[in-house]
Amino acid sequence: KQEVTQIPAALSVPEGENLVLNCSFTDSAIYNLQWFRQDPGKGLTSLLLIQSSQREQTSGRLNASLDKSSGRSTLYIAASQPGDSATYLCAVRLNAGNNRKLIWGLGTSLAVNP
Amino acid sequence: NAGVMQNPRHLVRRRGQEARLRCSPVKGHSHVYWYRQLPEEGLKFMVYLQKENIIDESGMPKERFSAEFPKEGPSILRIQQVVRGDSAAYFCASSPGTGGGRYDEQFFGPGTRLTVL
Numbered sequence: 001k002q003e004v005t006q007i008p009a010a011l012s013v014p015e016g017e018n019l020v021l022n023c024s025f026t027d028s029a030i031y032n033l034q035w036f037r038q039d040p041g042k043g044l045t046s047l048l049l050i051q052s053s054q055r056e057q058t059s060g061r062l063n064a065s066l067d068k069s070s071g072r073s074t075l076y077i078a079a080s081q082p083g084d085s086a087t088y089l090c091a092v093r094l095n096a097g098n099n100r101k102l103i104w105g106l107g108t109s110l111a112v113n114p
Numbered sequence: 115n116a117g118v119m120q121n122p123r124h125l126v127r128r129r130g131q132e133a134r135l136r137c138s139p140v141k142g143h144s145h146v147y148w149y150r151q152l153p154e155e156g157l158k159f160m161v162y163l164q165k166e167n168i169i170d171e172s173g174m175p176k177e178r179f180s181a182e183f184p185k186e187g188p189s190i191l192r193i194q195q196v197v198r199g200d201s202a203a204y205f206c207a208s209s210p211g212t213g214g215g216r217y218d219e220q221f222f223g224p225g226t227r228l229t230v231l
Contacts, residue, residue, distance in 0.1 A: 032218060043205060043224035089157070093218070098169050100147065101159035102220065
């Protein structure tokens with residue numbers, strides 16, 4: 001059974017720091033992995049999607065890497081800003097075809113302090 | 115382009131009543147997913163639908179819950195005879211569905227927060 005774990009559960013950093021959020025999964029046979037951002041009381045914003053054949057994806061100050069063999073993904077946030085404060089969730093999709101469910105971690109709650 | 119729309123954003127029901135949650139996918143998306151986020155828990159998959167078809171309902175409770183995505187109109191998640199344990203945030207997502215790669219990316223709505231009194 002696929003399980004997704006995110007470490008740390010919470011993180012507080014001063015503005016400007018570079019930081020890394022971690023996501024691990026128990027079954028390496030994934031189809032893709034997505035990183036999301038959730039603001040309190042709001043929906044989820046997709047940040048990056050990495051296919052199983054890819055090693056990393058970049059969008060602005062965000063870089064996500066994927067190491068399928070070790071069951072790990074990291075989300076790197078450069079030069080953090082107070083507006084980055086949110087909960088960051090990773091989710092994996094197991095198979096291609098019609099099995100499209102996402103299996104979720106519990107998230108890392110990030111606070112960037114001015 | 116409008117994103118995924120969900121309504122209502124907040125819904126209060128008394129035990130035993132019915133709750134109907136609506137989701138309009140991104141224009142042009144033909145695949146819809148429902149997820150539930152219970153208080154202090156992670157998101158859990160409920161159901162995956164394409165137009166007029168349920169593809170995967172492995173995450174749906176066996177009783178009281180049903181979902182549809184008709185040829186016309188929004189997808190509906192229906193909860194009959196709600197109980198306090200149904201209180202949660204219900205998120206809908208959509209994807210284009212064809213082509214693989216980024217066509218599999220799921221885009222989420224703002225959610226409906228259901229409170230059962």
